[in-house]
Amino acid sequence: xxxxxxxxxxxxxxxxxxxxxxxxxxxxxxxxxxxxxxxxxxxxxxxxxxxxxxxxxxxxxxxxxxxxxxxxxxxxxxxxxxxxxxxxxxxxxxxxxxxxxxxxxxxxxxxxxxxxxxxxxxxxxxxxxxxxxxxxxxxxxxxxxxxxxxxxxxxxxxxxxxxxxxxxxxxxxxxxxxxxxxxxxxxxxxxxxxxxxxxxxxx
Amino acid sequence: xxxxxxxxxxxxxxxxxxxxxxxxxxxxxxxxxxxxxxxxxxxxxxxxxxxxxxxxxxxxxxxxxxxxxxxxxxxxxxxxxxxxxxxxxxxxxxxxxxxxxxxxxxxxxxxxxxxxxxxxxxxxxxxxxxxxxxxxxxxxxxxxxxxxxxxxxxxxxxxxxxxxxxxxxxxxxxxxxxxxxxxxxxxxxxxxxxxxxxxxxxxxxxxxxxxxxxxxxxxxxxxxxxxxxxxxxxxxxxxxxxxxxxxxxxxxxxxxxxxxxxxxxxxxxxxxxxxxxxxxxxxxxxxxxxxxxxxxxxxxxxxxxxx
Numbered sequence: 269x270x271x272x273x274x275x276x277x278x279x280x281x282x283x284x285x286x287x288x289x290x291x292x293x294x295x296x297x298x299x300x301x302x303x304x305x306x307x308x309x310x311x312x313x314x315x316x317x318x319x320x321x322x323x324x325x326x327x328x329x330x331x332x333x334x335x336x337x338x339x340x341x342x343x344x345x346x347x348x349x350x351x352x353x354x355x356x357x358x359x360x361x362x363x364x365x366x367x368x369x370x371x372x373x374x375x376x377x378x379x380x381x382x383x384x385x386x387x388x389x390x391x392x393x394x395x396x397x398x399x400x401x402x403x404x405x406x407x408x409x410x411x412x413x414x415x416x417x418x419x420x421x422x423x424x425x426x427x428x429x430x431x432x433x434x435x436x437x438x439x440x441x442x443x444x445x446x447x448x449x450x451x452x453x454x455x456x457x458x459x460x461x462x463x464x465x466x467x468x469x470x471x
Numbered sequence: 472x473x474x475x476x477x478x479x480x481x482x483x484x485x486x487x488x489x490x491x492x493x494x495x496x497x498x499x500x501x502x503x504x505x506x507x508x509x510x511x512x513x514x515x516x517x518x519x520x521x522x523x524x525x526x527x528x529x530x531x532x533x534x535x536x537x538x539x540x541x542x543x544x545x546x547x548x549x550x551x552x553x554x555x556x557x558x559x560x561x562x563x564x565x566x567x568x569x570x571x572x573x574x575x576x577x578x579x580x581x582x583x584x585x586x587x588x589x590x591x592x593x594x595x596x597x598x599x600x601x602x603x604x605x606x607x608x609x610x611x612x613x614x615x616x617x618x619x620x621x622x623x624x625x626x627x628x629x630x631x632x633x634x635x636x637x638x639x640x641x642x643x644x645x646x647x648x649x650x651x652x653x654x655x656x657x658x659x660x661x662x663x664x665x666x667x668x669x670x671x672x673x674x675x676x677x678x679x680x681x682x683x684x685x686x687x688x689x690x691x692x693x694x695x696x697x698x699x700x701x702x703x704x705x706x707x708x709x710x711x712x713x714x715x716x717x718x719x720x721x722x723x724x725x726x727x728x729x730x731x732x733x734x735x736x737x738x739x740x741x742x743x744x745x746x747x748x749x750x751x752x753x754x755x756x757x758x759x760x761x762x763x764x765x766x767x768x769x770x771x772x773x774x775x776x777x778x
Contacts, residue, residue, distance in 0.1 A: 301541065312533055317526050321694065323660060329536045330543065337544060367665070407759045413524055431486055432518065433525060438488050453483060460482040464517055 289349055293340055300340070304333055307350065310434065311357050318361050318429050319368075328364065332357045347443065354444040358426055365422035409470050416466035424459040427452050472496045477507050485514045546614045611635075642669065648679075655682045660692040667695055671702035680706065684715045693725050700731050707735050717747045726757040733760070737767050745773045 285306060291299035311332060315325035335356050343352055417425060426445065430436045431452075436444075442452040477500045483489050484497045501507045616629040640647040654666030667686050673679035686699040696719075706712050713736070720732045729751075736744050748764045752775050755761045768775050 297544075301537075304537065304540065308537065309528070309533060312528055312536060316528055320526065322529060322532060323692075326532070326536055326539070327661065330540055333540050334543060404758055404762070407762070409520065410524075411759055413520060432521060438483075438486075453488065456486070456488075457479055457482055460514070460517070463521075464513060467517060467520065470520065 285349060286345070289340070289343065289345075293343070300337065303349075304336075307353055308333065311353070314357060314429065314434055315361060317433050318425065319364055324364055328357065328360050331360050335360075351440060351443050354430075355446070358430075358444050362422050362426055365425060409467075412467050412470055413463075416463040419462055419466055420459050424455050424462070427455040428459040428463075431456055472500050474500075474504060474507055477501065477504070478510060481507070481511055481514050484511070485518060546612070642673070648673065648676075652678055652682055655686060660695060663690065663692065663695045664698050667698045667702055671705070674702060674706045680709070680711070684711065687719055688715055693728065696723070696725070696728050697731060700728065700735060704735060707738055713741075713743070717743075720747060720751055721754070726760050729755075729757070729760045730763055733763050733767065740771055745771060749773070749775065 285303070288299045288303045288306070292303050308329065312325055312329050315328035316322065319325055319328065332353070336353060343349065420428065423445070427438075427441055430441045430444070431438060438452040438456065439449045442449045445452065477497055480489060480493060480497050484494060489497065501511050612633045612635065613630040614632075616631050618629075619627045621627055638647070638650065642648070642651075651666045651669050654662050655670060657663055657666065663686065667683065670679045670683055674683060683699045683702050686695050687703065690696050690699065703712055703716075707716070716732050716736050720729055720736065723729055723732070733748070736747070745768065748768055751764050752761065752768070755764065765775055
């Protein structure tokens with residue numbers, strides 16, 4: 269299970285972050301930049317894992333932090349900054365996923381500045397070279413996982429991503445998505461069931 | 472606790488989202504029920520398989536994103552800074568203090584004062600004042616092209632400004648169609664993806680079909696090509712489409728595109744498709760694509776190789 273630094277930040281705003289936010293609200297550019305650097309890695313990782321496209325992840329990053337820049341004056345400290353930021357980020361990502369629902373966008377290979385790479389290259393290729401059967405099985409598993417994820421609704425995908433890969437608590441996820449913890453639990457259950465259904469005898 | 476209830480709790484158990492009491496109950500049930508024990512193991516296998524899919528951020532990407540963001544901000548993204556008190560509030564306060572006792576006259580007097588202020592600002596702001604507003608309009612996006620220090624101590628800044636317009640209309644509108652066709656050739660891949668997607672139901676028009684075939688055969692972006700494939704589904708039987716699909720199947724660098732091309736080509740059995748698939752089997756390196764093509768040939772009782 270993956271645990272992200274953002275999860276630890278999420279619960280409470282540290283005094284340093286609090287100071288940064290207030291300074292940035294007053295127009296301090298350096299403070300804003302430091303604030304971005306505190307959270308941006310987890311934002312980019314979320315966008316990358318969710319959208320599986322460096323190009324789209326960059327767009328989400330830029331759009332999210334520009335919205336933060338424009339609207340930071342409206343942040344009133346009535347929730348954690350992490351939750352506030354993730355509300356923005358998840359909204360942008362959900363829009364992207366909904367747009368994609370009309371197309372099957374989950375290509376196995378994506379373009380990067382370093383040339384095309386296999387999206388699933390982090391998959392272990394255990395002795396694949398010497399074991400064609402194993403390699404074929406891995407390929408099929410990859411394809412099934414992609415199919416399973418494509419079969420989720422954008423909201424189910426988001427809840428699953430935030431819980432499984434970002435390690436956030438369902439209570440926080442509910443808060444970010446403007447829903448209840450109970451609804452987030454149901455969403456996670458549905459996502460898991462769907463994936464188990466598609467992956468079938470692979471798991 | 473029965474099996475149905477436990478099944479619902481297993482994912483939450485795995486992610487540590489249950490109360491200690493609920494955890495104990497699930498533990499107890501799983502210990503006694505073989506079927507739920509298997510379900511718990513499947514949950515762990517699923518999570519392990521998905522862990523292997525985690526994607527890392529490519530090196531330098533984060534720094535690039537930071538640079539782009541700061542450049543966009545430096546280029547003039549409008550921003551509201553939280554003021555101690557707004558200029559309007561300060562102005563009204565000052566007016567109220569000056570004209571204390573003239574409450575009824577405050578608004579007209581303030582209006583006259585504003586007009587006077589505007590006149591004086593225009594009259595006396597000469598060479599020393601900036602000739603452009605420091606904060607651009609929402610619809611105008613500025614990039615700093617050059618910065619030059621002048622001899623008199625002032626600074627000359629040249630800005631490139633792009634104006635944004637929004638046009639709304641229905642897909643049937645010929646002007647909207649013209650923009651969508653232009654969008655399908657835009658340099659921004661995101662614009663191309665959206666535009667190509669909108670051409671889906673217009674593939675009966677020659678221009679739209681040309682754009683879709685061009686996108687499928689030549690667009691460097693995988694997402695655009697996949698979108699074009701999706702848009703071509705309703706006209707997959709058109710001879711021009713079939714021909715382009717055959718070419719793309721043998722030349723596209725992306726296995727996911729090739730897989731989808733196969734899906735589109737095999738909606739109906741055709742001897743020419745059999746030939747193309749047999750040709751593909753001679754050269755295809757990707758095991759997933761080979762598997763798909765060989766399955767189709769097998770289903771159609773065709774041989775995998777050519778003789």
